[in-house]
Amino acid sequence: MAESKGVMVYGEIAEGKLASITTELLGGGRRLADESKEELLCILIGDQVGEAPQQAIASGADKVYTAEDPLLKEYQTDSYVAVMEQAVKDLSPRILLLGQTSVGRDLAPRLAFRLGASLSTDCLELSIDPDTKLLQQTRSVFGGNARAIFASESLPQIVTVRQKAMSPLEPDKSKKGEITPIKVELDPAKIRTKVIETVKEEVEGIKLEDAEAIVTGGRGIGGPEGFKQLEELAKALKGAVGASRPPCDNGWVPDTLQVGLTGKIVTPELYIAVALSGASQHLAGCSGAKNIIAINKDPEANIFKEARFGVVGDWKQLLPAFTEKVKELLAG
Amino acid sequence: MNMIVCCKQVLDPEAPPASFKIDPGSNQVVPPPGVPPVISPFDEQAVEAALRIKDSQGGKITVLSLGNKLLRDVVKKPLSMGADELVLLEDEAFEGGDSWSIAYALAMAIKKIGEFDLIFCGRQAADWDAGQVGSGIAEILGIPSVTVAKKVEAVDGKARVERVIADGYQVVEVTLPALITVSNELGEARYATLKGIMAAAKKQPTIWKPADIGVDPSQTGAAGRRTKLVKLFQPVREGKCEIIEADSPAEAAAGLAVKLREAKLI
Ligand SMILES: Cc1cc2nc3c(=O)[nH]c(=O)nc-3n(C[C@H](O)[C@H](O)[C@H](O)COP(=O)(O)OP(=O)(O)OC[C@H]3O[C@@H](n4cnc5c(N)ncnc54)[C@H](O)[C@@H]3O)c2cc1C
Numbered sequence: 001m002a003e004s005k006g007v008m009v010y011g012e013i014a015e016g017k018l019a020s021i022t023t024e025l026l027g028g029g030r031r032l033a034d035e036s037k038e039e040l041l042c043i044l045i046g047d048q049v050g051e052a053p054q055q056a057i058a059s060g061a062d063k064v065y066t067a068e069d070p071l072l073k074e075y076q077t078d079s080y081v082a083v084m085e086q087a088v089k090d091l092s093p094r095i096l097l098l099g100q101t102s103v104g105r106d107l108a109p110r111l112a113f114r115l116g117a118s119l120s121t122d123c124l125e126l127s128i129d130p131d132t133k134l135l136q137q138t139r140s141v142f143g144g145n146a147r148a149i150f151a152s153e154s155l156p157q158i159v160t161v162r163q164k165a166m167s168p169l170e171p172d173k174s175k176k177g178e179i180t181p182i183k184v185e186l187d188p189a190k191i192r193t194k195v196i197e198t199v200k201e202e203v204e205g206i207k208l209e210d211a212e213a214i215v216t217g218g219r220g221i222g223g224p225e226g227f228k229q230l231e232e233l234a235k236a237l238k239g240a241v242g243a244s245r246p247p248c249d250n251g252w253v254p255d256t257l258q259v260g261l262t263g264k265i266v267t268p269e270l271y272i273a274v275a276l277s278g279a280s281q282h283l284a285g286c287s288g289a290k291n292i293i294a295i296n297k298d299p300e301a302n303i304f305k306e307a308r309f310g311v312v313g314d315w316k317q318l319l320p321a322f323t324e325k326v327k328e329l330l331a332g
Numbered sequence: 333m334n335m336i337v338c339c340k341q342v343l344d345p346e347a348p349p350a351s352f353k354i355d356p357g358s359n360q361v362v363p364p365p366g367v368p369p370v371i372s373p374f375d376e377q378a379v380e381a382a383l384r385i386k387d388s389q390g391g392k393i394t395v396l397s398l399g400n401k402l403l404r405d406v407v408k409k410p411l412s413m414g415a416d417e418l419v420l421l422e423d424e425a426f427e428g429g430d431s432w433s434i435a436y437a438l439a440m441a442i443k444k445i446g447e448f449d450l451i452f453c454g455r456q457a458a459d460w461d462a463g464q465v466g467s468g469i470a471e472i473l474g475i476p477s478v479t480v481a482k483k484v485e486a487v488d489g490k491a492r493v494e495r496v497i498a499d500g501y502q503v504v505e506v507t508l509p510a511l512i513t514v515s516n517e518l519g520e521a522r523y524a525t526l527k528g529i530m531a532a533a534k535k536q537p538t539i540w541k542p543a544d545i546g547v548d549p550s551q552t553g554a555a556g557r558r559t560k561l562v563k564l565f566q567p568v569r570e571g572k573c574e575i576i577e578a579d580s581p582a583e584a585a586a587g588l589a590v591k592l593r594e595a596k597l598i
Contacts, residue, residue, distance in 0.1 A: 077477060102497040106479045109467035113435065118558040121462050136562065141460050142361065143345050145352040148460075149562040192476035194505045196492075201500040213598075237598065245516065255482075255517050256499055261461065262515065264498075270597050280349045291597055293588070294573065302349050305571040309595075311588050317581035318588075325589035326598060 004155045007033040008041040008093035010084065011056055012103060018055040021099035021163050028126060028166030029097050030060035032135070035128050038094070039063060043087055043182075045080060047073040057177035060169050064177060065091070069184040071191065074198075075103045078191045081110050083184060088115060090182070093156050095135055097126075100160040108160045118152035121160045135159070144261060144284035163209075163265045164288055201256050206240045208257065212269045213239030216259055216286070218276020219246035220297070220315065227253055230274060233323045236330060242266065242286075244276040260285035275315045278303030295319070333391030333486055335382040336445060337415065337452045338438055338465070339375040341399055341406050344368065345458035352566070359564040361459075371409050373521075374454025378514040379410045380521040381484045382452050389486065391449075392416050396441055398434060400427045404537075411532035412524035418537040419445070425542050425549040431460075433556030435468030440545040442473060450491060451511040455480050463513075470511035478506050482517035 007029045012019040026042065033040040042061040044052050046068060053064040067083045084107065088096065098104040100122045112119035120137040124147070127136045135157045137150045208214065215234040217227055227241060234241045242264070243257040259266055261284040271289035276282060278294070278301055286292065287306060294307035295315050304310050311318055344367050351364035363369070371379075382393045395410040398421040411418055421441055429437070442451065451470070456463035463479075470477035482501060483494040491510055495502045496517050506512075524532075542549050549555060576591060578584040592598045 077479075102480070105463055106467070106477075109431070109464040110471050110477065112464070113432075113468045113471035118432070119464060120559060121464065137559075141564070142343075142352065143458060143461065145349055146354060146361070146564055146566055148564045150559045151562050152559045154558050192507045192510075193478060196503040196505055198497075198502045199500045249516060249520070255496065262455070270592070278349075279346065280352070281345070291595070293592070293597075295588075299575075304573045304575070305569055307573040309576060309588060309591050310573045311576050311584045313581045313584060318585040321582035321585035322589055325586040326592075329589055329593045329598060 004092045004094045006039045006041050006091070006093045007036075007095045007097065008043060008091065008156075009061070010096065010098040010104070010107070011042045011044045011052065012099060012101065013044060013046055013049060013052050016050045018052045018059065019099070020168070021101055022056070023059045023168035024164065024166040025097045025099060025161060026056060026060040027168040028161065030169060032095060032126060032128060036133065041065065041091060041093060043067065043084070045072050045083055053179045055171070057175055058171040058173050062177050064179045066179065066181050067184050068181065069186060071186045071188060072184070074195045076191055076193050076195065077106055077110055078193060079186055080107055081114060082186060082190070084111050085114050087182060088156060096156045096158045098158070098160045100162045104160045108158060112158050115156070116154065117156055117158050118154045119158040119160070120150045123159045123161045124165045126159065126161070140261070140284055142280070144280035164267045201254050203254060203256065206238070208240045208242055208259070208264050208266060211240035211266070213237035214242050214266055214268045214270070214289070215239060215272045215274065216242035216244065216276060217247055217274050218244040220275025221247060221252070224252040229319055229323070233272070233319065233326065236323060236327050237270070239268070239270070244279070244282045273303050273307070274319065276303060277301050278306055333385055333389060333450065334448045335385065335391055335393045335450045335452065336442055336448050337375070337379050337382050337393060337395050337410065338469070339379065339395050339397050339407070339410055340372045340454075340457045341369050341397060341402050342372045342457055342459040344370050345373065354564055354566055356565070359561055361564075369403060369406055371406060372454050372458040374456060374458065374514060374516065376409070376521040377516060377518045378452035378454050379413055379415060381481065381512070381514045381518055382450070383414050383522065385450070385484065385486055386414070394419060394445060396421070396438060398426050398437055400424050407537070408532045408535070409524060411535055412528040413522055414528060418535065420537045420539050421545070422539050423541045425555075426553045428554030428557070429552060430557040430559050431462050431464035431468055432558040433552050435465045435472060436556065437542070437545065437547055437552050438465065439469045439472035440547050441540060442469065444540070444545050449508045450486065451509070453511065453513045455513045455515045466511055466513035473511070475509050475511055476506050477511040477513070478504050479513040480515045481512050482515055484512055484514070
């Protein structure tokens with residue numbers, strides 16, 4: 001194997017465009033590459049990668065590698081790991097960044113074990129140690145109660161990065177870069193899974209991840225009817241409704257509304273947390289919000305430790321008056 | 333159907349956040365007093381996934397737990413839920429491992445167990461939250477894996493899995509033997525029955541040491557790590573919440589709205 005060099009980003013494509021996690025990784029990756037005076041590479045895999053390579057260059061990549069094949073239409077562990085294994089062996093990056101997404105969570109561990117490399121998942125911060133030149137990998141552990149910094153001497157140093165933990169660069173369309181297709185040789189017999197169907201469970205209105213105002217309900221909401229009231233408030237704020245885990249587990253709202261360590265990561269301007277306690281695993285998904293507002297009947301609830309403003313009381317008594325006043329203020 | 337479920341004993345992840353403490357000297361978590369450890373919740377749901385298959389078509393469930401000084405009351409819980417056998421990889425040498433060394437030891441134990449159609453793990457352990465061991469075991473054993481499942485059925489020599497993705501789920505078919513990691517969307521794990529608890533009390537776990545599974549102590553636990561823990565710390569929280577008080581809930585609620593307006597948040 002050639003000497004390891006460069007920072008590589010595994011790119012994801014969503015609806016024909018570079019996914020937001022990928023522009024974030026290219027932003028973070030650019031900084032790491034500049035610090036260690038190395039190149040930033042991006043690999044894109046799919047049946048068709050479309051305009052994504054140009055976008056990757058504009059977002060910071062020096063070199064883009066594309067792997068296109070009809071067998072790569074959908075993410076499947078066996079096919080994607082095989083392509084990545086070959087690419088990493090051929091290109092030998094020192095650092096490989098993936099997103100902590102549905103794909104990254106599945107692909108990264110399997111790839112790391114195949115390569116005999118180390119992996120830290122769900123990283124929040126990355127830096128280069130000036131002495132050892134190794135990647136310092138800061139990740140959330142113990143459900144968000146703690147942070148751990150890891151380092152590894154085995155190469156490549158593979159990490160997955162939490163969504164919204166890094167900032168994308170302003171796209172520069174004039175930036176030049178190389179695009180190189182890589183040869184894909186897949187044996188269909190070695191793909192041991194088959195995707196029968198993909199079911200979308202999207203809710204109407206603004207997507208949770210994109211909303212600037214989020215109204216989140218917890219176990220204390222007590223049932224699906226309560227969430228109708230939260231929806232009314234969210235609508236008035238032109239925002240979205242979210243939930244802690246119990247309302248999803250209880251079937252009051254779709255699973256896709258879950259905010260937290262194992263749900264969505266959100267960073268809105270305004271996050272109104274109603275009748276949820278603020279468990280560390282929930283905060284992992286919303287602590288990036290600029291302003292958290294708490295409504296809870298328990299003055300000791302942990303959410304008040306994270307909140308900027310709060311009211312102690314029964315949400316059933318508070319919310320109607322709050323929504324009404326909000327509407328009045330917005331109309332005036 | 334021969335099934336194996338990997339279950340980890342962890343500090344209770346639902347203990348109040350205020351009780352969470354770290355000893356900076358040793359880079360270790362100080363267990364909160366009076367809060368007993370539990371089986372990692374996703375692993376309990378992995379047991380549930382296996383039990384549902386056993387309920388519908390029969391089969392045998394072997395539970396595998398790795399650690400040192402494991403509490404019998406805790407690690408026997410899957411037996412009291414309905415699992416058939418418990419194997420403990422229990423030794424000092426297993427302590428302090430990372431995803432790499434733990435997956436390796438579990439995979440070697442699974443090889444020793446020998447016969448299996450399905451292996452289940454939780455999607456991630458509720459302490460280190462890494463989410464690597466399941467995929468790692470599958471890779472070492474050379475079998476396919478499907479992660480973050482909310483439903484698992486076994487039909488015609490295959491497993492049909494609903495895999496949770498960000499905006500919904502995917503139905504995936506996988507050839508057996510396979511490894512599946514399970515998420516909370518599967519639904520709550522069943523409670524242990526009194527009968528189950530009594531039966532579990534009588535069962536003795538099988539205990540294996542590194543040598544029993546052909547693992548050199550240098551490849552397991554702390555010695556087998558590929559990542560080094562540089563530092564473990566608690567993030568600082570500022571915690572300056574302004575509580576809006578008033579004579580009535582309606583006034584407090586309206587007061588909050590006014591505050592948000594003043595702060596230009598609405
Ligand atoms: C590995 C792991 C991963 C997890 N991932 C996630 C995740 O991604 N997201 C997530 O949210 N959770 C997650 N959890 C679960 C998490 O630990 C908590 O159990 C969960 O967040 C609690 O939800 P809650 O705050 O709604 O419920 P509770 O903790 O039960 O809190 C309910 C709150 O509502 C208040 N309340 C009740 N009634 C009223 C009322 N009438 N008016 C006002 N207030 C009221 C109570 O005072 C209480 O504070 C995870 C757990 C584990 C172990």
